[in-house]
Amino acid sequence: MSDIKITPLGAGQDVGRSCILVSIGGKNIMLDCGMHMGYNDERRFPDFSYISEGNLTEHLDCVIISHFHLDHCGALPFMTEMVGYTGPIYMTQPTKALCPVLLEDMRKVAVERKGETNFFTSPMIKDCMKKVTTVSLHETVQVDDELEIKAYYAGHVLGAAMFLIRVGSHSLVYTGDYNMTPDRHLGAAWIDKCRPDLLITESTYATTIRDSKRCRERDFLKKVHACVERGGKVLIPVFALGRVQELCILLDTYWDRMNLKVPVYFTMGLAETANKYYRMFITWTNQKIRRTFVHRNMFDFTHIKPFDKNYMDNPGPMVVFATPGMLHAGLSLAVFKKWAPCEHNMVIMPGYCVQGTVGHKILSGAKVVEVDRQNIQVKLAVEYMSFSAHADAKGIMQLIRHCQPSNVLLVHGENAKMNFLQQKIMQEFNINCYKPSNGETAVIPVTSNLKVEVSIPLIRQCLAIDSMADYYSRHSGEADDAASPGKRRQSEAEEILSVGAQAAIAAKRQKLLHGVLIMKNDSVRIARVCDAWQELGVTPHQIRYTQRVDLPSHTTAPHTHNTTHHLHATLTREFPCESVSVGECQVSVGEVLVRVQPPEPDVIVPQPPSSSSSSSHTSTSAASNHATTLLVSYTHQDETLGCKIMKIIQETYDL
Numbered sequence: 001m002s003d004i005k006i007t008p009l010g011a012g013q014d015v016g017r018s019c020i021l022v023s024i025g026g027k028n029i030m031l032d033c034g035m036h037m038g039y040n041d042e043r044r045f046p047d048f049s050y051i052s053e054g055n056l057t058e059h060l061d062c063v064i065i066s067h068f069h070l071d072h073c074g075a076l077p078f079m080t081e082m083v084g085y086t087g088p089i090y091m092t093q094p095t096k097a098l099c100p101v102l103l104e105d106m107r108k109v110a111v112e113r114k115g116e117t118n119f120f121t122s123p124m125i126k127d128c129m130k131k132v133t134t135v136s137l138h139e140t141v142q143v144d145d146e147l148e149i150k151a152y153y154a155g156h157v158l159g160a161a162m163f164l165i166r167v168g169s170h171s172l173v174y175t176g177d178y179n180m181t182p183d184r185h186l187g188a189a190w191i192d193k194c195r196p197d198l199l200i201t202e203s204t205y206a207t208t209i210r211d212s213k214r215c216r217e218r219d220f221l222k223k224v225h226a227c228v229e230r231g232g233k234v235l236i237p238v239f240a241l242g243r244v245q246e247l248c249i250l251l252d253t254y255w256d257r258m259n260l261k262v263p264v265y266f267t268m269g270l271a272e273t274a275n276k277y278y279r280m281f282i283t284w285t286n287q288k289i290r291r292t293f294v295h296r297n298m299f300d301f302t303h304i305k306p307f308d309k310n311y312m313d314n315p316g317p318m319v320v321f322a323t324p325g326m327l328h329a330g331l332s333l334a335v336f337k338k339w340a341p342c343e344h345n346m347v348i349m350p351g352y353c354v355q356g357t358v359g360h361k362i363l364s365g366a367k368v369v370e371v372d373r374q375n376i377q378v379k380l381a382v383e384y385m386s387f388s389a390h391a392d393a394k395g396i397m398q399l400i401r402h403c404q405p406s407n408v409l410l411v412h413g414e415n416a417k418m419n420f421l422q423q424k425i426m427q428e429f430n431i432n433c434y435k436p437s438n439g440e441t442a443v444i445p446v447t448s449n450l451k452v453e454v455s456i457p458l459i460r461q462c463l464a465i466d467s468m469a470d471y472y473s474r475h476s477g478e479a480d481d482a483a484s485p486g487k488r489r490q491s492e493a494e495e496i497l498s499v500g501a502q503a504a505i506a507a508k509r510q511k512l513l514h515g516v517l518i519m520k521n522d523s524v525r526i527a528r529v530c531d532a533w534q535e536l537g538v539t540p541h542q543i544r545y546t547q548r549v550d551l552p553s554h555t556t557a558p559h560t561h562n563t564t565h566h567l568h569a570t571l572t573r574e575f576p577c578e579s580v581s582v583g584e585c586q587v588s589v590g591e592v593l594v595r596v597q598p599p600e601p602d603v604i605v606p607q608p609p610s611s612s613s614s615s616s617h618t619s620t621s622a623a624s625n626h627a628t629t630l631l632v633s634y635t636h637q638d639e640t641l642g643c644k645i646m647k648i649i650q651e652t653y654d655l
Contacts, residue, residue, distance in 0.1 A: 004172060004198050004444040006409055009046035010034060012438040013415040015204060016071045016354040019046035020174070020411060022200075025167030027147045030063040031174045031200070035074030035106075037328050038356025040116070045075045048083055050439055056085040062143050065091040065132075066176025067160035068098040069239070070106055071354075077103060080131055081124040088143060092151060093134045093543055093636060094159025094281040098241060100125050101273065105240070109329045136636070137161065137541035152191040153541065155179035156389045157242035158277060158284050162191055170446055172198040173403060177412070180395030181213065184249050185278075187286045189391070191403060197446040199405035203413030203435075204352055204390040206421035220247075220385050221254050223348065227381070228262045228317035232344035237332040237359060239325040240273060243350055243387055248304055248321065255303040265307030266321040267331055283543050307331075312338045325351055327358035337376055345380035350387040393421060400429060407444050410435040456517070459524055542635055547646060549630040551653050563628050564596045567649075574648055578641075592642050594649075597629040 004024045010017030017036035022029045030051075035044045052059040056079070063085070065073050076099070079085050091099070103125045110116045120128075135141055135151045142148050147167050154160040156177045163174050173196045178189040210216070227234050238244035244266070251264060282290055307320055312335055322332035336358065339345040353359030361369050362382050369376050391399065400408060408425050410418050410433065418435045425433040436442040516532035518525050533540050551563075568582040571589055578589050586595045630649060634642030649655070 002170070002446060002448055004170065004446055005441055006198075006200065006434070006436060006444065007050060007441045008411055008436055008438050009048070009050055010036065010438060011071075011412040012436050012440065013413070013418060014438060015352065015412055015414065017044070017046055017075070018066075018072045018176075018412055019075070020200065021051060022165070022172065022174075024165065024172060025146065025170045027061045027167050028059055029147075029165060030060055031163075032066055032072040032176065033063060033074075033076045033079050034069070034071040035078075036354065036356075037071060037324075037326055038354045038360075040110075042118075045078050047439070048079065056083060057087045060085065060087055061147055062088040062090060062149075064149065064163050064165075064174070065089065065095060065099070066154070066163065066174065067092075067157050068095045068102055068241070069157065069177065070102055072176065073099050074103065074106060077120040077124045077128040080128045081120055086131065089132045090135050090141065090143075090149060091132055092159045092161050093136070094277065094284055095161070096129060096132050096134050097280065098159060098277060100129050102240060105323075105330075134636075135161070136543060153187065153189060153284075155182070155186050155189045158186070158281055162189065164191070164194055164196065169448060171196040172200060173405065175199070175201045175399070177202050177204070177389070178391055178395075178399070179389045180391045180398050181210075182286055183213075183246050183389065185245050185285050185289055186389070189399070191399075193402060193404060195404045195406075197405070198407045198409060198444055199400060199403055200409045200411060201396055201399065202390065203396065203410040203418050203421055205386075205388065205392040206396070206410070206413050206417035208386070208392045209394050210386060210392045216385060216387065217250055220348070220350075220387070221250070223346070223383060223385075224251070224319060225254075225258070225260075227344075227346045228260075228319060230344065231317050232342075232346055232380075233317060233339050234319045234345070235332065235335050235339060235347045236319065236321050236350060237325045237327050237336075237347070238321050238323060238350065240267070240323050241277065242389060243325070244321055244323075245278070246387060246389075247350060248301055251319070252301040252303050260303075262317050262319065264304045264319040264321075265311060266304055267323050268306045268308065280545060281543065282546065283541070309334065326353040326360070327362070328356075333358060333371065337371055337374075340380050341377045343379045343381075346383060347380055348383045348385055350385055352388055352390070393424075396421065397424070397428070400425065405431070406446065407431055408433045409442060409444070456524070456526075459519075544633050544635050545639070545642065546631055546633040547642075549632065549646070549649055549653075549655065551628045551630060551655075567594060567596065567630075570648065570652055571645065589645060590641060591638050592632070592634040592645055594645065595631040595633070597631065599627055599629075 002025070004022070007021040009019040009021060011019065011032075011034075016034070016038060018032040018034040020031040022031060033046065048056065063076075063079075065076065067073070073091075073095070076089070080089075104122060107119060107122065107125065110119050133141075135149070137151050137153055140148055140150045147165070149166075150164040151161040152164065154162045154176055156179045160176060160178065162176060162178060165172050165174065171194065173191065173194065175189075179186070180189050182188045224234050236247065238247065248266065254260075255264060278285060278289075304321075307322065309331065311318070320335055322330070322335050324330050324332055327333050327336055336347060339347075347362070349359055349363055353363060358369055358371060362378055363384055367378050369378060408429075408431060410422060413421075415435070415437075422433045422435055425431070432444070434442040434444065515526040515528050518527050518532065518535075527535070564582060564585055564587060568580065568587045571587055571594075572580045575589055580587065580589050585597070586593060588594070632642060632646055632649070
């Protein structure tokens with residue numbers, strides 16, 4: 001029997017600064033490396049002295065980041081560029097793309113606005129991200145000969161992942177933050193029934209079971225509408241990506257349905273950032289968003305416009321989405337300071353706030369809060385409406401029931417709430433449940449299993465031996481009238497020896513086969529990975545990038561099929577060694593797909609008879625404004641080929 005050791009450096013009986021040190025099968029792994037949003041001193045970062053007095057790189061085998069929220073990745077540049085860790089770092093592709101965006105925003109707030117000096121720089125953020133290796137969903141990454149990791153969809157925010165970690169026969173699952181309920185733009189978390197030795201799960205809402213999502217949305221819209229109708233202003237603090245997309249879709253749809261004219265604003269640059277990354281990683285969103293994205297971008301809002309800080313003093317009602325989400329800094333705090341003294345206004349907190357932040361203080365009932373050494377009277381209405389993308393108690397129990405772990409360990413929650421959930425887990429599942437505090441080590445005993453690998457030649461040989469035994473059993477009692485007993489025994493021996501010789505030859509002639517070993521009904525075969533997925537009825541997750549190219553009308557053929565065939569001929573000539581095929585309005589080069597979309601017809605406004613020549617000119621000009629569109633789609637594995645095809649298209653059509 002061996003042990004798994006877990007030491008939280010952050011998020012142990014606390015929310016914020018997630019950083020979990022794991023020792024499993026002789027391997028040391030760090031799960032997340034976040035900062036605490038409630039502190040402005042050295043307490044904001046994890047205390048790495050718990051790990052080792054020597055070199056962190058020598059002690060840690062790898063670091064895994066679950067998602068881009070700062071309480072999970074905010075200390076990573078500090079660890080790599082200031083403490084000196086140079087080992088492997090793993091995260092998903094969307095997390096790698098979004099981490100530097102939030103880290104740079106945090107750096108600007110800390111250094112440029114608050115004047116802090118002991119903080120990482122912009123070059124440090126860039127150098128840190130260069131050390132990152134990306135992981136695709138359901139991809140198994142072999143860190144070394146013994147350690148492997150696999151990512152699963154976690155919901156929560158774009159790119160969030162749960163990780164299955166295996167070392168030999170031992171395994172654990174780290175959930176990070178996850179959501180078992182789908183929302184308006186992301187799907188629900190999903191993982192295999194992997195039966196790990198240990199499940200490390202967040203417990204932010206350990207005692208909460210949320211009411212109907214539809215009721216929450218209706219209540220939110222009702223409160224916002226009532227406030228602006230009586231002339232008040234509504235502040236909704238949010239983080240740059242995640243919950244804000246959910247609420248913006250909800251409010252924009254409601255404003256359209258109710259034909260409301262009250263201005264709704266968001267932080268400058270928020271929509272551009274969201275559109276860019278949701279378009280880039282559209283396969284991480286839910287099915288409805290993916291299905292409609294090409295025809296209608298759900299994130300191109302009709303009623304929500306960019307916010308300028310000068311708008312704060314504008315008279316009349318308005319709704320503002322401002323970052324960050326806990327009122328600890330930035331524009332949301334500036335708007336709060338301005339609007340808090342007016343009782344007609346309202347602030348709606350849509351998610352969890354850690355202790356020490358202004359958001360936590362006003363949710364606790366504070367009527368006076370100190371901000372930048374200034375006392376602010378809190379007279380506006382304070383509402384808490386949980387649109388959090390964290391799993392509630394029901395979701396946590398659902399995940400445990402599905403995963404069937406041998407042990408559970410709770411992190412990322414408050415101690416009092418953890419106590420309740422801990423008892424419930426032990427009673428319902430009859431397994432051990434741990435909740436170590438920061439700096440405390442939980443030792444989880446696990447049973448060692450012997451891993452046995454069986455080669456294909458050995459399987460064939462065993463099957464052949466079984467066939468020999470079966471043959472002998474069937475023929476041993478039969479009489480042979482056509483031959484003497486001596487000749488019959490000689491014939492049987494020769495046949496048995498022949499079968500044995502074939503088995504020996506099969507065992508010696510080794511051949512390297514690639515694929516999935518399928519054993520079914522006493523038969524053994526190797527199948528391609530894609531065929532194995534299909535037999536299991538599972539669709540593997542795949543990241544695809546899609547780039548849009550609008551072709552000027554003077555460069556395209558008058559009919560879509562002509563453009564398609566011209567494109568097919570060009571790509572066939574450029575890629576003689578690739579498989580280039582043409583379909584209806586589309587051309588594929590290997591796994592890269594180029595779809596041709598025809599221009600939409602113009603609506604021509606009739607002109608007076610006296611200006612017929614002018615009308616003809618107008619018609620031609622209007623038609624020329626619309627062009628054929630090419631959509632170039634490829635996986636991240638085919639990014640090089642996709643970019644080359646984009647370059648060929650640009651050169652062919654003089655773009």
